[in-house]
Amino acid sequence: PFDLVRVDLKAKKLEDGSDYTQINPKGQVPALGLESGDLLTEGAVIVQMIADKAPHKNLAPAHGSSERYKLQEWLNFIASELHKNFSPLFQPALSDDTKAFFQDRLMGKFKYIDQALTGRDYVMGQHFTVPDAYLFTMLAWADRVGLDISGLPNLVGYKARVAARPKV
Template sequence: MKLYYTPGACSLSPHIVALEAGIDLSLEKVDGKAKRTAGGEDFWQINPKGYVPVLELDNGERLTEGPAIVQYLADLKPESGLAPANGTLARYRLQEMLGYINSELHKTYSPLFKPDTPEQTRAERKDYLRRRYALLEDVLARQPFLLGDRFTAADAYLFTVTNWAKHVDVDLSEFTALGAFQQRVGERPAVQAALVAEGLKKAG
């Protein structure tokens, strides 16, 4: 399987999940602005949506949208515990959390990366993010991971989007449990390996 990714983008989440599950993926870097792959392909032809991640399966089919991809990968290795079994309430809790991160955090960050976003809009988005993070702070103050004592695909997603805060001047220092979570997840071997592979940190 092949993962189309942009360093540090939301595609980092399925990259982490694959490594946590012990799934071998080939990586194809995508220039998000030029919409070209490292191999010179037109990315619009690969994903008409125009954004990563894209998971290309061995049969040539392509799966898009991070929350769907991480669940697909986790289900390939159910023993990894990265996603609870389908049909259980715990699985719906995972989907609930993936949906919250996707709609309330991920998409709220998007305008902050655009240089032409008005300052008033930036301030509103930052305030909105802090209010949405407050709920997660309460969760993480009670337990080490979003769904309890075990790392899941939701944690990979939260870690990925929260890493963006420092790049767009979002101050999350008031959320101490969240800060501890970021450090804890960032120290996981699979997370370290993903960061090195994407050129986001040096090996060793």
């Protein structure tokens, strides 16, 4: 169980008007406050913690396994190569040429993922895991900024498979 709270990232305010940076000094989302009082602020870490709290869901391989390291590799790739390259596309002050540069970079990354998905239903193989949730979010952002992935058949099929999942 969890409670969602909206954050205005431009103003760094919570929906009640309070200062979000008092919760997360980074001023970024996500942030997950735990019952222990600890705060987790990086999505790749948060999704692994969630997977570990529900091991029966098989959202992540076991700690220390080679498959867990592959999962971490995917999460880090999505965070560093996709997520961070989307940021400039949401900046209205940047020129169209600058945005085109980042769109081209993203397409190169999506082409890599398209090839990696050959013969796989999901990034780790045949089963949905936490990197799939993160990648699906990046694909939603691709739609939002007009990035056309229609020429990447494995990625298009993957997106449809994830979108068809009941909890999506």
